[in-house]
Amino acid sequence: MMQHWIRQALLGSGVAKFCSGWLLLVVVAALAGPSVMPWDPAAVDWDALESPPDARHWLGTDMIGRDLLTRIMLGARISLSVAVVATLVSVLIGIPYGTLAGYLGGRVDQIMMRLVDTLYALPFILIVILLVVVFGRNSLLLFAALGAIFWLDIARIVRGQTLRIRESEFIGAARILGAGQTHILFRHLIPNVLSPAVVYATLTVPGVILAESFISFLGLGIQEPDTSWGVLIADGTANMESAPWALLFPASVLALTVWSLNMLGDRLRDQLDVQNKRV
Amino acid sequence: MLRYLLIRGLYLIVTFWVIVTLVFFLLRLAPGGPFDGERRLPAEVEQNLLAAYDLDKPLPQQYLNYLQMLVQGDLGPSFKQKDFTVAELVSAGLPVSLGIGGAALILAVVAGIGLGTAAGLRSGSVTDLLVMGTTNLGLAVPAIVLAPLLALIFAVWLDLLPTGGIGSPAHYLLPAIALSLPFVAAIARLTRGSVAEVMTQPHVTTARAKGLPDARIIRRHILPIALLPVLSFLGPAAAALLTGSVVVEQVFELPGIGRYFVQAALNRDYTLVMGVAVVYAAFILGFNLLVDLCYARLDPRIRLFGNSPGL
Numbered sequence: 001m002m003q004h005w006i007r008q009a010l011l012g013s014g015v016a017k018f019c020s021g022w023l024l025l026v027v028v029a030a031l032a033g034p035s036v037m038p039w040d041p042a043a044v045d046w047d048a049l050e051s052p053p054d055a056r057h058w059l060g061t062d063m064i065g066r067d068l069l070t071r072i073m074l075g076a077r078i079s080l081s082v083a084v085v086a087t088l089v090s091v092l093i094g095i096p097y098g099t100l101a102g103y104l105g106g107r108v109d110q111i112m113m114r115l116v117d118t119l120y121a122l123p124f125i126l127i128v129i130l131l132v133v134v135f136g137r138n139s140l141l142l143f144a145a146l147g148a149i150f151w152l153d154i155a156r157i158v159r160g161q162t163l164r165i166r167e168s169e170f171i172g173a174a175r176i177l178g179a180g181q182t183h184i185l186f187r188h189l190i191p192n193v194l195s196p197a198v199v200y201a202t203l204t205v206p207g208v209i210l211a212e213s214f215i216s217f218l219g220l221g222i223q224e225p226d227t228s229w230g231v232l233i234a235d236g237t238a239n240m241e242s243a244p245w246a247l248l249f250p251a252s253v254l255a256l257t258v259w260s261l262n263m264l265g266d267r268l269r270d271q272l273d274v275q276n277k278r279v
Numbered sequence: 280m281l282r283y284l285l286i287r288g289l290y291l292i293v294t295f296w297v298i299v300t301l302v303f304f305l306l307r308l309a310p311g312g313p314f315d316g317e318r319r320l321p322a323e324v325e326q327n328l329l330a331a332y333d334l335d336k337p338l339p340q341q342y343l344n345y346l347q348m349l350v351q352g353d354l355g356p357s358f359k360q361k362d363f364t365v366a367e368l369v370s371a372g373l374p375v376s377l378g379i380g381g382a383a384l385i386l387a388v389v390a391g392i393g394l395g396t397a398a399g400l401r402s403g404s405v406t407d408l409l410v411m412g413t414t415n416l417g418l419a420v421p422a423i424v425l426a427p428l429l430a431l432i433f434a435v436w437l438d439l440l441p442t443g444g445i446g447s448p449a450h451y452l453l454p455a456i457a458l459s460l461p462f463v464a465a466i467a468r469l470t471r472g473s474v475a476e477v478m479t480q481p482h483v484t485t486a487r488a489k490g491l492p493d494a495r496i497i498r499r500h501i502l503p504i505a506l507l508p509v510l511s512f513l514g515p516a517a518a519a520l521l522t523g524s525v526v527v528e529q530v531f532e533l534p535g536i537g538r539y540f541v542q543a544a545l546n547r548d549y550t551l552v553m554g555v556a557v558v559y560a561a562f563i564l565g566f567n568l569l570v571d572l573c574y575a576r577l578d579p580r581i582r583l584f585g586n587s588p589g590l
Contacts, residue, residue, distance in 0.1 A: 118294050120515070122301070123559045125522040126540065130305040130552075133544045210421050217423040217526060218541055230423065237427035237530060241435050251424040259419035 005275050009267040016267055019260035026257055030080050033073030041066065041074040042225050050243050060245045062235060071227055072250055078228045079254075082143045083208040087201050089147025094154025095197050099189050101155070102162025113159065116152050124149060128211060132220040142221070146211055150204050157200050161193045199272050203265035206258040213254060229254045287571070291564050298560040299349065299553070303342055306544070306552055313358040313547045332358060349557065355550040359543070365554035369536055373558065376528070376535035380521040382455035387462035387516065392509065394463070395470025396502070402475045410467060417464030422523055426457035426530040454527040462516050469512055473505040503577065510574055514567040521562060 010020045039045070044064055045056075053060040059068040101112040127149065135142045165171065166189070174184055209229075215221035216230030217237075224231075229250050236247030314320060314328050329335040333344060348355055354365035398410035433439050433453060477483065478501065486500045525537030536555050543551035 118290075118297060122294075122298055123518060123522050123556070123563055125519075125525065126556055126559060127301065127305070129525075129541060129544055130302060130309075134305055134309045206419070213423055214421070214526065218529060220541070220545075233423055233427065237430075240427060240431045244431060247427055247431065251428060255416075255419045255424055258421075259416060262418055263415065 005271040006268070009271040010264060012267070015263060019263045022256060022260050023264070026076055026253075027080065029073045030076035033070070033076065037067065037070040037073065039067035039070045041070045041227070043067075050239075050246075052243075053245055059249045060243070062246050063239050063243060068232075068246060068249060071232060072229070072253055075227045075229045075232050075250065076253075078222055078226060079209055079212060079230075082146075082212045082228070083205045085140065086143045086147035086150060086208040086212075087204045089144050090150040090154055090204055091197060091201050093148065094151035095158050095190065095193065097151065098155040098158025098197075099162050099185065099193060102159040103166060103185060103189060105163075105166075109159070113156075116155055119152055125214070128215060129218070129220065132215055142215075143208070143212065146208060150208060153204065154197055154200055158193045158197050161196050162189055165189060165192050196272060199265070199268045202261065202268055206261040206265070209254070209258060209261075283575075287568060291568060294564060295560055299346070299557060300342075302553060302556045303345060306547075306549055307338060309547065311547055313549060315547075332356075345553065354554040354557065357548055357551045359546055359548040359551070365550050368539060368551060369554050369558055372534055372536035372539055375533050376521065376524050376537055377562075378451055379454045379458060379524045379527060379533065379535065380517070382451055383459035383462070383520050383524075384513075384517055386455055386459040387466055387520070388509075388513070390459075390463045391466025392470050392506065395467040395509075396474050396497070396505075398467070399471040399474025399505070400478065400497070402471075402478075407471070410471065414464035414467045417460050418468075421461060422457050422526045425460055426454070426527045429453050429457050430530060450531075450533075454524070454531045454533060457530075458520060458523055458527050462520060465516070466509055466512065469509050470505065473508050474501060477501050477505045507574065507577060510570060510577065514570040517566045517570075518563040522559060 009016065011017055044066060045051075045061060049061065050063050051061050059072065061067055062071065097112070101109045128146065131145045132142060135145060171184060171188055174188055179188075212221060212228060213230030213233065216228045217234045219234065222228040222231050232250035233247065233254065236243070236250060240247045312334070313332075314325060320328070326335070333341060336344070345355075354369065357363050357365050357368055360368065394410050394414070398404075398407040401407055430453060483496065483500055486496045491500075522537070524535055525541060527533070528535040528537045529541075536558065539551060540555040542548075543555065
């Protein structure tokens with residue numbers, strides 16, 4: 001049973017329904033897409049090189065005659081899985097780090113958060129480019145590394161939440177009952193910081209998608225024959241004068257997806273705030 | 280105040296050192312070296328080349344040498360572009376990158392604050408809905424989407440503006456717009472939120488009850504408070520704009536330092552990568568410090584004497 005506030009956030013208005021619907025479509029297309037399409041994503045259609053959208057190729061073909069819709073679906077698979085992997089990594093680092101800092105408090109907290117502040121000041125894109133050079137073709141490792149950069153926000157949110165909960169009565173009660181530190185940490189604190197962490201994680205996903213497309217756009221990320229939205233946009237850019245559709249479609253899909261994720265993330269956060277005030 | 284500056288200065292140096300160290304060792308972790316070409320060099324030649332650039336020394340030694348050079352303000356020779364020093368390459372590319380980044384920053388601040396204030400003063404109005412709707416879209420259209428689209432529309436289809444290169448201010452227009460749009464959107468949303476909040480505060484009601492003209496209320500009573508969050512956003516925004524110019528430099532074929540960085544990282548031009556990173560880091564850290572000092576000056580609640588929060 002989905003909780004009421006989540007349903008309110010995801011389906012509560014026309015715009016929200018549209019965003020949820022679009023994301024559902026993208027996920028389904030990414031999971032099932034390339035295999036149900038009549039075209040192989042790598043197959044060259046010699047009769048339709050660089051052809052505009054028509055009944056045969058709904059979104060046209062690229063410069064070497066590959067079906068664009070199929071390739072966008074393949075790109076969705078990679079862009080989305082990358083986003084999920086990196087977000088998971090960021091949550092796995094951010095939650096324990098933030099909870100620990102907030103729970104221990106005092107000097108430890110100060111030092112831990114000062115480290116976060118220092119990392120915030122790093123020229124993030126430069127580090128990403130370097131990570132790409134280091135990890136090269138291994139895209140899984142690369143995006144785990146991306147996650148290792150995105151945990152900062154989650155850690156901050158979780159720490160704030162922990163500071164708030166630490167003083168609540170039920171924590172005091174647990175302590176009086178003789179519960180140990182680890183027990184309080186894992187059974188009482190972490191479960192209570194999970195929902196804000198997950199909500200902020202939904203706002204991390206579009207950030208990762210953008211970062212991945214940025215890297216791939218520069219030709220540093222996903223390599224042929226695999227593809228991602230960033231790669232498709234870069235290819236489209238190279239030939240935009242003769243085949244504008246090869247730029248317009250992937251660019252719109254990327255923008256629409258990021259927009260939907262931002263919208264739903266914001267709505268989830270707003271609903272969560274309402275939820276917190278009520279408690 | 281002096282104590283605050285000293286502590287900040289210390290943090291600045293430590294952060295700078297962290298960046299330099301991180302970049303240095305990350306780069307050396309990467310497989311390959313600057314002299315791996317299509318053809319393998321004869322062993323003696325390669326040995327001599329490595330020796331000439333001190334690359335045959337142990338890594339910690341090289342690291343210390345680099346730090347020593349850096350402290351003396353020397354960025355070293357470029358490994359790949361043989362006739363140039365890193366300093367020469369960086370000073371050729373920096374004005375271009377700073378030009379785009381600076382223009383984008385000004386655009387983002389002016390347009391963002393203007394739109395945000397217009398929306399925040401009348402929350403719930405048509406203007407507000409329009410601004411919030413379009414900025415939401417603006418956040419979702421990154422430079423890698425916007426830069427090629429703008430080039431396609433204004434340079435290829437309408438033939439109004441040049442597509443690439445530098446030479447006239449018009450060459451900077453499209454890149455700056457492409458780079459700034461997400462930041463216009465972010466600043467507009469931030470401004471809108473805080474203007475709407477400040478509007479409800481008692482001192483604004485008082486000012487209105489005194490019969491002050493609207494323009495004066497906005498200028499003297501609302502904006503100085505409402506713009507504080509925008510100010511603190513400017514630090515990270517400036518960093519993102521400066522480094523984000525990598526993409527627009529690529530699309531519009533501008534000879535800035537962002538392109539050097541990508542190229543140099545790919546062909547392991549160690550000193551050039553380090554040089555660009557050092558310059559970026561210096562700008563970003565310097566700008567962050569400037570923002571913090573302005574913040575302290577504008578917000579009377581922050582005292583820089585001893586007990587300021589977060590120190």
